[in-house]
Amino acid sequence: MSLETEDAVKLRDTEDSVIRQPFTSRLGDAIKSQAMQIVLVWLAIVVIFSVLSPDAFLSVSNFRNIAISVSILAILGVGTTFIIVTGGIDLSMGSVLVFSGVVASMVMENVGTGQGWGVAILGIVAALASGLAWGLLNGFLVAKAKVPPMIVTLGTFGAALGLSQVLTGGIDLRASPDVLVDTVGFGSLFGVPSLVIIATTVVIIGIVLLNHTRFGLRTSAVGSNAEACRRVGINVDRQLIKVYAFAGLLAGLAGVLNLSFFRSTTIAGHSLTNLDVIAGVVIGGTSLFGGIGTVFGTLVGLFIPATLRNGFVILGVEPYWQQVVVGAFLVGAVYVDQTRRAANSRGTTKTSLYSRIFHRNRNTNRRES
Amino acid sequence: MTTPIYEARDISRSYGSVRALEGANFDVYPGEISALIGDNGAGKSTLVRILSGAEQPNGGQILFNGEPIQLETPTDARSRGIETVFQDLALANHLDPIQNMYLGRELMKPGVMGALGFMQRSAMKNEGKRAFSELGATVRNFSGPVGGMSGGQRQAIAVARAAAWASEVIFLDEPTAALGVVQTKGVMDLIRRIRDKGIAVVLISHSMPHVLDVADRVHVLRHGKRVAVMEAKHTNVEELVGAMTGALDGKEAA
Numbered sequence: 160m161s162l163e164t165e166d167a168v169k170l171r172d173t174e175d176s177v178i179r180q181p182f183t184s185r186l187g188d189a190i191k192s193q194a195m196q197i198v199l200v201w202l203a204i205v206v207i208f209s210v211l212s213p214d215a216f217l218s219v220s221n222f223r224n225i226a227i228s229v230s231i232l233a234i235l236g237v238g239t240t241f242i243i244v245t246g247g248i249d250l251s252m253g254s255v256l257v258f259s260g261v262v263a264s265m266v267m268e269n270v271g272t273g274q275g276w277g278v279a280i281l282g283i284v285a286a287l288a289s290g291l292a293w294g295l296l297n298g299f300l301v302a303k304a305k306v307p308p309m310i311v312t313l314g315t316f317g318a319a320l321g322l323s324q325v326l327t328g329g330i331d332l333r334a335s336p337d338v339l340v341d342t343v344g345f346g347s348l349f350g351v352p353s354l355v356i357i358a359t360t361v362v363i364i365g366i367v368l369l370n371h372t373r374f375g376l377r378t379s380a381v382g383s384n385a386e387a388c389r390r391v392g393i394n395v396d397r398q399l400i401k402v403y404a405f406a407g408l409l410a411g412l413a414g415v416l417n418l419s420f421f422r423s424t425t426i427a428g429h430s431l432t433n434l435d436v437i438a439g440v441v442i443g444g445t446s447l448f449g450g451i452g453t454v455f456g457t458l459v460g461l462f463i464p465a466t467l468r469n470g471f472v473i474l475g476v477e478p479y480w481q482q483v484v485v486g487a488f489l490v491g492a493v494y495v496d497q498t499r500r501a502a503n504s505r506g507t508t509k510t511s512l513y514s515r516i517f518h519r520n521r522n523t524n525r526r527e528s
Numbered sequence: 529m530t531t532p533i534y535e536a537r538d539i540s541r542s543y544g545s546v547r548a549l550e551g552a553n554f555d556v557y558p559g560e561i562s563a564l565i566g567d568n569g570a571g572k573s574t575l576v577r578i579l580s581g582a583e584q585p586n587g588g589q590i591l592f593n594g595e596p597i598q599l600e601t602p603t604d605a606r607s608r609g610i611e612t613v614f615q616d617l618a619l620a621n622h623l624d625p626i627q628n629m630y631l632g633r634e635l636m637k638p639g640v641m642g643a644l645g646f647m648q649r650s651a652m653k654n655e656g657k658r659a660f661s662e663l664g665a666t667v668r669n670f671s672g673p674v675g676g677m678s679g680g681q682r683q684a685i686a687v688a689r690a691a692a693w694a695s696e697v698i699f700l701d702e703p704t705a706a707l708g709v710v711q712t713k714g715v716m717d718l719i720r721r722i723r724d725k726g727i728a729v730v731l732i733s734h735s736m737p738h739v740l741d742v743a744d745r746v747h748v749l750r751h752g753k754r755v756a757v758m759e760a761k762h763t764n765v766e767e768l769v770g771a772m773t774g775a776l777d778g779k780e781a782a
């Protein structure tokens with residue numbers, strides 16, 4: 160009954176059974192998954208706005224605007240998805256973004272002429288290092304000091320913002336080399352903005368990392384049952400620190416992008432970013448209780464509020480309504496997650512949105528009987 | 529039967545004021561099935577967790593092949609071929625059976641891809657399925673989360689996982705508690721098959737008929753101490769119950 164690695168290697172090249180499944184059944188599985196349900200919700204929103212405002216809403220340039228507005232949040236969302244999958248939470252990423260931007264700006268201002276790619280790369284490295292440092296601090300406090308993630312990241316949320324203000328005297332810095340602004344902030348490739356390309360790359364890396372690598376598997380496992388992980392010899396503390404560090408690194412990246420897009424460190428502009436990102440992650444189907452989540456879901460979960468905001472502005476609806484609607488989405492998404500968890504513990508597998516809506520009576524009957 | 533493959537001497541363990549183990553002894557030999565029995569709270573699971581490296585004893589000695597060893601982590605036990613089915617199963621509910629089987633021992637791709645953290649998912653799937661079917665496990669859905677499966681299926685997954693990796697000693701802490709008649713028989717047969725490979729099997733169970741049926745020796749634990757060791761051939765349910773409850777006090781202290 161031992162599992163010889165040699166055999167395993169021989170079997171490596173055999174196709175994954177997924178490939179052999181008929182397309183229709185794969186499609187069926189995909190529609191059932193919560194991420195796909197969320198895509199349908201987003202498409203419905205797009206259709207509604209397109210009908211109400213065919214010219215202004217349904218245009219390439221408008222969708223480019225929506226995509227740009229989501230880009231930076233999506234990069235933060237990837238890291239936050241990993242953290243929430245471990246059963247943790249991150250409130251600090253908006254402040255870490257600001258702090259990283261401030262450090263990058265200070266570095267770039269004080270090196271040489273403050274222009275050119277050499278300076279830009281130094282600034283990028285400085286931002287990534289700052290983000291990584293905050294992430295490591297978060298991870299260390301969560302894993303080793305056993306302080307609840309909510310408190311740790313509430314603390315670093317305040318600390319990173321406070322330090323940013325100390326470093327700048329509260330006045331936004333604007334130093335960023337023109338090359339950075341021209342290529343990253345406002346640049347584009349084949350008509351696709353650089354920000355969108357970078358964010359897409361990060362999202363794809365996040366999807367692959369979570370689904371195909373040991374790092375991703377262990378991230379889910381730690382969120383699912385940390386004690387079980389310890390019993391099979393996984394270093395849970397180290398895994399948690401890695402996850403928070405990864406999220407911090409991405410917040411650092413978001414910091415440079417933010418700086419090169421707004422040409423400002425936007426110190427006062429990110430106090431609610433954490434809530435926007437967490438809402439996106441949760442709307443996207445990642446469970447706040449840990450164990451399951453998808454990066455793709457997060458991406459869609461961030462597109463929904465962004466699309467609503469954009470559509471409401473175009474339609475001339477007061478943008479405040481967007482907050483009301485997003486709030487309702489958030490609560491709805493958590494409700495769906497709760498029902499799914501309850502259904503799982505009952506052993507019922509009828510959890511698709513469709514069956515919940517259309518087979519409601521049947522389910523109720525079954526429960527009563 | 530000269531040196532035990534695995535031996536515990538004078539193990540003690542307290543939780544606050546609760547003294548779960550007070551100088552417990554234990555020993556198993558290769559190719560032997562030993563049963564560990566005792567009332568609820570006797571300390572069986574605690575002893576198993578200590579001998580699996582999941583918990584540290586307050587005192588006592590652990591010997592593997594006659595050599596004293598320290599188990600700082602479960603990995604220290606697993607690297608010696610000691611596997612355990614814990615009473616709480618220790619499965620990650622959101623992961624599928626294959627992922628649970630390979631958790632902590634993922635098969636990595638060779639070369640650069642492996643260094644980047646990519647796993648051989650299809651190899652794990654095929655090997656894992658084979659291991660499950662060898663057990664005759666009633667697991668049909670290999671890609672669904674184990675949290676959605678029945679108690680018996682989950683138990684079968686935990687047993688299959690431990691059986692697949694054990695090479696010296698396997699502890700099974702009430703592995704049949706949630707199983708039906710057919711599945712219980714499957715596990716009993718599996719236990720014999722594992723024994724036939726020369727592995728030492730330790731079965732914890734409250735079912736005296738099962739214990740007498742499958743075990744070579746029976747260790748009786750009471751109030752955190754081993755109070756009796758009996759040859760299964762030469763004992764009966766009354767005697768075992770007597771030792772468990774203390775009615776036969778003073779007959780044999782280990």
Ligand SMILES: Nc1ncnc2c1ncn2[C@@H]1O[C@H](COP(=O)(O)OP(=O)(O)OP(=O)(O)O)[C@@H](O)[C@H]1O
Nearest residue numbers: 543546547548566567568569570571572573574575
């Ligand atoms: N993690 C713990 N924290 C506190 N007390 C514990 C812990 N684990 C075990 N105990 C106590 O230690 C004693 C022995 O428990 P243990 O689980 O080893 O018993 P057991 O023989 O396995 O019982 P059962 O047959 O019910 O599984 C009990 O009194 C229990 O309350």
Ligand SMILES: [Mg+2]
Nearest residue numbers: 572573574615
């Ligand atoms: Mg027990």
